[in-house]
Amino acid sequence: MDHAHTPLKALALIVMAVASLSGCSRHHHHPKLVRLPDQKHGELTVLTRNGPTTFYEGAKGPAGIEYDMARDFADYLGLRLKIRVIARDQDLLKALAAGQGDLIAGLTITRARRHLVRFGPPYDLVHEQLVYRAGTNKPRHLRDLAGHTIEVVAGSSAESELAALRHRLPHLNWTASAHMQTDELLFLVWQGLLRFTIADSNIVSVNRRYYPALHVAFNIGPAKKLAWAFPKNRHAKLYQAAFRFFAELKKSGQLADLISRYYGVTRLNYVHIHTYLQKVHTTLPLFAPLFRAAGVRYQIPWRLLAAIAYQESLWEPRAQSPTGVQGLMMLTDSTCLSLGVTDRLNPRQSVNGGARYLRSLIDSFPPNVPEPDRTWMALAAYNVGVNHVMDARWLTREQGANPDRWADLEQRLPLLEDPWWYKKTRFGYAPGYVAVQYVNRIRVYYRILRHLRRTTTGQRSLLFQLSSPGI
Numbered sequence: 001m002d003h004a005h006t007p008l009k010a011l012a013l014i015v016m017a018v019a020s021l022s023g024c025s026r027h028h029h030h031p032k033l034v035r036l037p038d039q040k041h042g043e044l045t046v047l048t049r050n051g052p053t054t055f056y057e058g059a060k061g062p063a064g065i066e067y068d069m070a071r072d073f074a075d076y077l078g079l080r081l082k083i084r085v086i087a088r089d090q091d092l093l094k095a096l097a098a099g100q101g102d103l104i105a106g107l108t109i110t111r112a113r114r115h116l117v118r119f120g121p122p123y124d125l126v127h128e129q130l131v132y133r134a135g136t137n138k139p140r141h142l143r144d145l146a147g148h149t150i151e152v153v154a155g156s157s158a159e160s161e162l163a164a165l166r167h168r169l170p171h172l173n174w175t176a177s178a179h180m181q182t183d184e185l186l187f188l189v190w191q192g193l194l195r196f197t198i199a200d201s202n203i204v205s206v207n208r209r210y211y212p213a214l215h216v217a218f219n220i221g222p223a224k225k226l227a228w229a230f231p232k233n234r235h236a237k238l239y240q241a242a243f244r245f246f247a248e249l250k251k252s253g254q255l256a257d258l259i260s261r262y263y264g265v266t267r268l269n270y271v272h273i274h275t276y277l278q279k280v281h282t283t284l285p286l287f288a289p290l291f292r293a294a295g296v297r298y299q300i301p302w303r304l305l306a307a308i309a310y311q312e313s314l315w316e317p318r319a320q321s322p323t324g325v326q327g328l329m330m331l332t333d334s335t336c337l338s339l340g341v342t343d344r345l346n347p348r349q350s351v352n353g354g355a356r357y358l359r360s361l362i363d364s365f366p367p368n369v370p371e372p373d374r375t376w377m378a379l380a381a382y383n384v385g386v387n388h389v390m391d392a393r394w395l396t397r398e399q400g401a402n403p404d405r406w407a408d409l410e411q412r413l414p415l416l417e418d419p420w421w422y423k424k425t426r427f428g429y430a431p432g433y434v435a436v437q438y439v440n441r442i443r444v445y446y447r448i449l450r451h452l453r454r455t456t457t458g459q460r461s462l463l464f465q466l467s468s469p470g471i
Contacts, residue, residue: 044079044238046070047092047101051183052206052417053262054106055083056429057385061332063323065262066105069123069249076245077238087423088181090155093117096231102238104229108157108200118232120242122225123255126200128161130217133189139196139217146171150196151185154178158198161221183207184419190214202226205263207417276310276445280452283315287328290348294355300362304375305355307445308382311438312354317347329354361386369404376406376439380413383438388416388430395421410436 048054048066055064062071067083074081084101086092092104093116108126109119130150132138139145142165152158154176162174177185182203188194190211198220199207208214230239249255284306291309295302306315312330313319320326324333327350336344341353361378364386369377381389392413393403401408413432415421422429 042079043082044070044074044077044103045082045084045101046074046103046105047084047086047095048105049087049089049092049181050085050422050428051181051203051419052429052431053203055085056431057387057427061323061334065258068258070105072249072254073242073245076248077241085428088155088178089153090178093155093229096229099231099234102230102235103242106226107229108224109227110157110160110224112160113157113229116232117229118239119225119227119229120239121246122227123246123249124202124226124259125223126202126226127219127223128158128198128221129201129204129219131186131189131197131199131204131214132195132217133192134213134215136195138215141218142169142172142220145173145196148173148195150174150198151177151180151188151194152198153180153182153185156182157200157224158220161198164221181419183417186211186214187418187420200224200226202263276448279310279315280449287315287317287347287351290351294351297352298355298359300355300358301446303449304442304446305351305358306449307442308354308358308379309351310445311442317350318345329357331357358382366404373404373406373409376443377409379439379442380409380435384413384416384430384432384435385427387427388432388435389413391422391425391427391430392416392432394425406439410439 046066048064048070050056051064053065055062055067057063062083070083071081084095086095089107092107093113095101096104096117103120104117107113107117107119109122113119130139130142150162150173152162152174155178159174159176162172166172180188182197182199185194185197186199186204186207189197190213196217201216201219204214204216228242230242246255287309288302288306291302291305294300295305309315309328313328315328317328318326319328319330321330325331325344327344328347329350331339331341331344331350331353335357336342336353339353339356341349343349344353358378361381362374364381365374365377377389377393380392389409392409392415395412395415396403396408399412401412403409413430413436416425416430416432419429
């Protein structure tokens with residue numbers, strides 16, 4: 001046995017709870033261009049909600065499965081995409097009827113809605129699910145809900161399902177909220193402030209990533225189809241084009257890729273720390289000179305740059321994400337343009353571009369923000385965008401905590417997933433919990449590199465080194 005590696009085993013045990021990355025790449029399918037010359041102003045206006053299952057502003061631009069499909073549909077039609085965010089489901093239908101948009105992206109098909117709109121081709125199946133909080137009694141059947149009140153969104157498919165069940169289950173009681181959306185009700189269940197709610201399975205799946213105490217008791221009723229909604233008496237050509245578009249999307253496999261990317265993983269996997277340690281010895285030496293040079297140039301610890309690159313690309317210089325970012329530091333086209341990077345797959349350009357970008361993020365925070373807090377905030381901004389981090393700083397200040405302390409800020413970043421809070425911010429929804437995990441993983445990778453530099457005997461306390469706040 002090689003006793004020099006014994007501390008690394010202890011190190012692996014300590015960091016087992018750090019989540020790993022997906023290094024998969026996907027090539028986007030670009031369907032044949034179909035032009036609709038009668039479309040006003042050359043735009044496709046899509047109505048949708050702000051949230052994790054629909055549309056939100058991410059660090060690398062707009063995101064969300066409905067946004068991705070709407071963007072590709074606009075490209076398919078040769079039109080510019082315009083997203084119009086509507087807060088509530090019932091207002092979406094009113095806005096479509098009033099001609100404020102060409103279609104609604106992402107509604108479950110119900111009998112009541114069929115009277116108001118015509119639905120395009122279904123692209124996914126969802127179930128209505130009864131959701132409760134772990135640690136409370138799990139109901140086995142709707143009969144077990146006697147004496148309890150369920151809260152659902154007014155005008156939602158969940159309310160329609162409950163109404164259809166009442167004739168055979170007269171004990172069912174529910175409250176239809178006109179002021180809250182599904183994400184908000186799920187948050188209340190997670191907080192223990194609401195006993196039950198009913199939500200579409202795709203929304204439950206995404207929210208369970210951030211609120212793991214949310215549990216599903218059972219499905220209610222048969223599966224329902226998810227589709228886009230179109231006006232009944234307008235845009236016949238647009239409606240017909242949607243069927244051709246989704247047929248190509250399915251045939252190409254891109255639809256399955258999108259569904260898998262957004263809904264396929266409900267829990268983050270554990271880091272395979274041994275793989276990381278192996279790559280430290282086999283792959284990192286290939287790029288260490290680049291990290292060192294960029295670190296000196298931009299006054300950033302080179303091991304921190306190396307940790308970011310591992311988080312972003314697993315030190316694969318030709319890595320590509322499903323959203324199209326590429327290279328060791330996973331830079332976007334727009335970021336490359338602003339930084340003067342002409343080849344993202346060139347390791348030297350990628351590392352220099354990523355370091356320069358991180359330096360600009362570090363410098364974007366007020367001078368009174370101390371280190372290492374400002375660096376951790378900059379890492380969060382690298383992942384989720386500086387505007388969302390500024391929103392989180394505002395929330396931190398509003399709650400009476402210190403927006404200049406990362407320990408306070410990381411508690412508020414996940415609130416950008418809670419509609420109660422993100423609707424009060426300037427830039428809206430963001431996957432703040434993911435940003436916190438992103439920063440924490442990089443900090444662990446970075447501390448491992450610092451540890452490997454400082455000790456070969458393992459006599460210093462590994463736990464102390466991993467919990468040290470310095471950079």
